[in-house]
Amino acid sequence: MKDGTAGERVLIVVPVFNNESSVSGVLAGVAALGLPVLVVDDGSTDGSPAALDAFPVHRIRFPENRGKGLAIRRALSWAEERGFSHIITLDADGQHSPGDIPRLLDKIREAPEAVIIGKRDFGRGVPGGSRFGRRWSNLWIRIASGVSTPDSQSGFRAYPVRPLSRLKYLGSRYEFEVEVLVRAVWAGLPLEWVDVSVRYFPPAERVSHFRPLKDNARISWIYTLLVLRRMIPFRRRSAPPGSSPSDSYGNRAGHAVFRWVIGKLGVRPAYGVLVPVIAYYVLFRPSAVRAAAPYLRRRFPGRGGLRMLWPAYRHYFAFGQCLIDQAATNILGREGLRIDFPDADALRELSEEGRGLVLVVSHVGVWHSALSTLDYLKRPVYLNWRRERHSQSMGLTDFRKTGVEVRVISPDGFLGGIPELSLALTHGRIVAVMGDRGHGSSAVRSEVFLGAPAGFPILPYHLAFSTNSDLVVFLTARTGPRRIFLRAAVWRMTEAQRELGKDRVCRELLRWYVGELERHVRDHPFMWYNFHGIWMREEDIPRQGRGVES
Amino acid sequence: MDLKSELKELIIRELKLKNVVAEDIEDQGPLFGSESKLGLDSLDAVELVVVVQKKFGVDIGDRNTANVAFASIDALADYITKNRPGS
Numbered sequence: 001m002k003d004g005t006a007g008e009r010v011l012i013v014v015p016v017f018n019n020e021s022s023v024s025g026v027l028a029g030v031a032a033l034g035l036p037v038l039v040v041d042d043g044s045t046d047g048s049p050a051a052l053d054a055f056p057v058h059r060i061r062f063p064e065n066r067g068k069g070l071a072i073r074r075a076l077s078w079a080e081e082r083g084f085s086h087i088i089t090l091d092a093d094g095q096h097s098p099g100d101i102p103r104l105l106d107k108i109r110e111a112p113e114a115v116i117i118g119k120r121d122f123g124r125g126v127p128g129g130s131r132f133g134r135r136w137s138n139l140w141i142r143i144a145s146g147v148s149t150p151d152s153q154s155g156f157r158a159y160p161v162r163p164l165s166r167l168k169y170l171g172s173r174y175e176f177e178v179e180v181l182v183r184a185v186w187a188g189l190p191l192e193w194v195d196v197s198v199r200y201f202p203p204a205e206r207v208s209h210f211r212p213l214k215d216n217a218r219i220s221w222i223y224t225l226l227v228l229r230r231m232i233p234f235r236r237r238s239a240p241p242g243s244s245p246s247d248s249y250g251n252r253a254g255h256a257v258f259r260w261v262i263g264k265l266g267v268r269p270a271y272g273v274l275v276p277v278i279a280y281y282v283l284f285r286p287s288a289v290r291a292a293a294p295y296l297r298r299r300f301p302g303r304g305g306l307r308m309l310w311p312a313y314r315h316y317f318a319f320g321q322c323l324i325d326q327a328a329t330n331i332l333g334r335e336g337l338r339i340d341f342p343d344a345d346a347l348r349e350l351s352e353e354g355r356g357l358v359l360v361v362s363h364v365g366v367w368h369s370a371l372s373t374l375d376y377l378k379r380p381v382y383l384n385w386r387r388e389r390h391s392q393s394m395g396l397t398d399f400r401k402t403g404v405e406v407r408v409i410s411p412d413g414f415l416g417g418i419p420e421l422s423l424a425l426t427h428g429r430i431v432a433v434m435g436d437r438g439h440g441s442s443a444v445r446s447e448v449f450l451g452a453p454a455g456f457p458i459l460p461y462h463l464a465f466s467t468n469s470d471l472v473v474f475l476t477a478r479t480g481p482r483r484i485f486l487r488a489a490v491w492r493m494t495e496a497q498r499e500l501g502k503d504r505v506c507r508e509l510l511r512w513y514v515g516e517l518e519r520h521v522r523d524h525p526f527m528w529y530n531f532h533g534i535w536m537r538e539e540d541i542p543r544q545g546r547g548v549e550s
Numbered sequence: 551m552d553l554k555s556e557l558k559e560l561i562i563r564e565l566k567l568k569n570v571v572a573e574d575i576e577d578q579g580p581l582f583g584s585e586s587k588l589g590l591d592s593l594d595a596v597e598l599v600v601v602v603q604k605k606f607g608v609d610i611g612d613r614n615t616a617n618v619a620f621a622s623i624d625a626l627a628d629y630i631t632k633n634r635p636g637s
Contacts, residue, residue, distance in 0.1 A: 414617040415582060415592040422599035423611025443593055459593065466596040 008085040008108055010158075012037045012101070014057075014092050015071035020047040022094035027055045029098030030090075038078060038087075040071040048092075068155070069169070069176025076165040085112070088158045096156040100196040104158045107194050113163070115184045117149070118156030118196035147185050152178050156196050163189055262328050267321075267481050274320040282313045291531045292316065298450035298535075299525050311526075318526035322366045322478050329369045329482075336482055339373050343488040347472065350490055351377045356425035356469030360435035360460045360513055363530040364520060370476035370486055371432065375404035382407050382424045383432045384417055384459075418459070425467035433460040435473070435513050436530050445507070447514045450521070454514075454534040461509035465502045468493055471509060473516045477524040489516050553627045564601045565594050577624045595620065602626075608633045 012035050016023050023039075030037055037057040041049055043065035052059060060074060072089055079087050086108050090096040100118060107116045138152050155177060164180065167187060171179040181191065262270050281288040289312045296311045297303070303311065329337055351357060359381070361367055374381060383406050409417040421431050438444045438457030446453045464471040471491040479485045491512065497505055521528045551559075558572035561581075570588070580586040582595070590598075598620070599611050608630050610619045619629035 409613070413613055415595045415620070417613070418592045418595045419599050419611040419616040419620065420613055421611075422596045423603075423609055426600060426603050426609075443591070462593050463596055466600055 008112060009083060010035055010086045010088060010105065010108065011075075011079045011082075011084040013040065013072065013075040013079075013087045013089045014038070015040045015042055015068050015075075015089065016044055016048050016052070016092040017042040017065060017068070017071075018044045018046045018048060019092035019094075020044075020051055023048055023092040024051050024054065026090065026092050026094055026096075026098060027052070027057065030101070031055060033098065033101055035101075036084075038075055039092075040075055042066060042068065042071045067173035067176070069172045069174065069179075072159075072176060072180075073169060073172075076159065076161055079161045080165040084161050086158050086160055089155060090118075091155045095199050097197050097199065100156070100194075103194045103196065104156075107192055108158050111190060111192050113160055114190040114192040115160065115164070115181065116158040116192045116194060117151060117181075118154050119151040119193040120154050120156070120198035121195060147181075147191060149181065149191065150193060152181055154196075160189065163187060262324065262332075267324050267328050270324045270327075271321055271481075274317055274324070278313055278316045278320055282309055282316060288312070288316065294535050295450075295528060295530070298452055299521060301451075315526045318478070319529050321481075322527075322529070325478060325482050325484075326366050326369055329366075329372070334372075337369070337373075338480070338483040339486065340479065340484070341373070341486040341488075343486070343490075344376070346490060347488045348377060350470060350472070351379060351430070354428045356428050356464075356467050357430045358425065358460050358464040358469050358471045359430060359432040359474045360471065361432050361474050362434065362436045362517055362520075363528060364517075365476040365478045365524070365527045366484055367476055370474070370484055371406065372404045373484075373486065374430075377430070379430050380405040380407055381430045381432050382409055382421060384409050384411055384421055385432075385434065386411050416459075418463075421463060422467055425463060425469045431463065431469075432474070433457075433463065435460055436517065436528075436534060437532055445510060447510055449514050449518060449534070452535055456510055456514065456534065458506055458510065460513075461506040462502070464491075464493055464509065465498065465505050468498070473513050475516065475520045477520070477527040487520070553630065554623050557623055557626055557630075560601055560605065561588075561598070564597045565590065575623060578622050580622060581620055581626070602630065606630050607635045 012030050012033075014023070014026060014030070014037065016039055019026075027037065027039070037055070039052055039055075039057050039059050041052070041059065041061040043062045049061070058078075060071075060078065062071070062074075072087075075087055075089070088101060088104050090098065090101070096118065104116055104118060107114070138149050153174075157177075159180070164184065167180075167183045169176060169179055169183065171177075185191065289308065292312050292315050293308060296308060296315060300308075300311050359371075361371065361383075371381060371383070381404055385408055387408065387410070409420050411417055413420070421433070424431050434457070436456065438455065438459070443458045443462075444455040445458045447456050448454070449456075460471065463469065470493050473487075473489040473491075475487045475489075477485045491509060500508075517528075554577060555572055558575045561567065561575070562570055562572065567588070575588060579588070581588055581598075582590045582592070595616075602608055602610055610616055610629065615629070619626055
């Protein structure tokens with residue numbers, strides 16, 4: 001087996017579907033280069049398989065037509081198993097000239113990490129549908145990845161095998177060829193182009209299976225999914241670690257589109273876009289349902305299997321609406337945001353006493369927006385919170401436009417930021433700490449939540465006790481378009497309580513918080529978005545630190 | 551009593567350390583983390599911040615200086631000496 005280049009091992013891949021008349025010519029041209037060849041027969045029903053017999057090629061055959069995208073995906077994994085560094089794909093309909101392959105080989109040598117696209121030189125004689133299709137998918141690529149591509153539909157390409165075979169794809173047919181470009185950009189791979197010749201046949205001779213309307217619709221659909229995929233923080237599966245720069249660019253570009261829609265048309269059309277997308281994820285991405293299941297199973301006991309799909313749909317849909325509302329707050333500011341906050345005055349009175357105040361916040365509703373409404377207290381809020389990448393690109397960390405001054409203290413800092421939080425409290429500041437998710441080192445205590453033991457951080461209560469601060473459980477729910485309900489339950493730290501001792505007070509405060517959270521999710525079952533799993537088996541519960549034993 | 555001994559007593563009392571006497575605490579050893587013989591955890595930092603402030607009027611907690619001040623008994627004594635009101 002001869003290598004195509006010095007360091008790279010290149011496999012030529014020819015997907016075939018009913019190309020009896022043209023495939024022999026293509027394979028004869030390829031054979032002249034002396035490179036290993038893999039033909040993926042995508043369920044041909046004509047004489048193509050027989051035509052292949054004349055050539056010394058590797059073959060994979062799908063029993064039925066499954067799509068060009070799947071054919072290439074299969075070829076990628078086949079090539080990876082056998083140690084190829086690159087595959088070069090060309091169509092079996094004869095529109096690509098094997099004589100152009102050396103140009104791609106040269107480019108592979110130059111840029112081994114790149115996806116290389118054979119840019120077709122379109123003269124006259126090119127079908128109009130194809131021209132439109134090219135523009136259409138070029139536009140989508142630009143929206144989703146921020147990269148402009150001169151020819152995103154060309155199937156004449158070189159792919160680096162290793163990075164691409166590790167990505168996950170949605171597309172199985174022609175839409176794969178645009179999807180793979182976006183995912184490659186997201187994963188940090190460069191795109192390169194080389195000019196190739198193209199030959200289109202008069203319609204009668206042409207054997208392409210690209211159906212302009214249907215396949216362009218599929219391309220648009222997959223792009224809507226890809227753009228929205230960036231908005232919804234399920235566990236990230238597609239991008240390998242350390243591939244952030246262009247990935248976050250894709251993120252930003254996708255969100256920019258969404259923000260534009262919200263800014264121009266308001267939130268309701270954006271909710272509409274959620275309907276098919278959430279349905280898609282709930283039906284076809286089991287990981288999405290799995291992420292929500294531990295909570296939903298406990299909140300809706302007795303439901304399982306298919307009967308879990310509807311609550312899962314509603315849960316994610318409500319979550320999507322919350323994200324959209326948050327984005328709207330970032331774009332439109334507080335204007336048009338309706339706030340129901342019956343405890344507002346009580347919280348103000350407490351705040352005016354000027355003692356330290358621990359706000360226990362939770363992953364409920366649009367909690368970022370809720371926090372930003374505390375500007376009426378006219379005091380900065382010190383927030384112990386890890387900025388996640390997805391929330392950053394969503395603009396969730398942008399509290400500036402919303403009035404309240406939030407100073408984020410990262411749990412990744414020295415001792416989890418605890419000295420800074422403690423100091424702020426001794427100076428009578430407001431400190432906000434997550435109550436339903438511990439960070440790294442901070443001690444977790446088991447408490448029964450919705451009937452099962454779950455781990456909750458002890459930090460908020462420990463802070464309140466030791467700095468002699470009051471404690472407020474701050475909960476929120478989205479009750480309508482850009483409408484939020486807020487609740488602040490107050491616990492005054494008195495001398496009498498402090499005499500009970502830290503361990504006992506911390507335990508009681510935690511129990512009280514969990515009760516408040518439980519009550520909140522009973523009233524607003526789809527408003528709790530802790531997908532990180534807090535339920536534990538007793539033996540998983542870490543040994544309590546000295547400070548919290550009683 | 552010198553400042554370092556005072557700090558050691560304070561830590562033992564405030565953090566309710568059992569089976570530890572002041573003489574066991576090294577001047578240069580780390581206070582926090584797995585390297586530390588004392589084995590203080592991050593939650594213990596709350597008490598330490600509060601007691602240093604109450605007792606000496608010194609603020610420790612700034613993200614740029616807390617790790618220096620809480621590095622060891624030596625470092626803590628040094629930090630308090632330099633930042634005491636009127637010093």
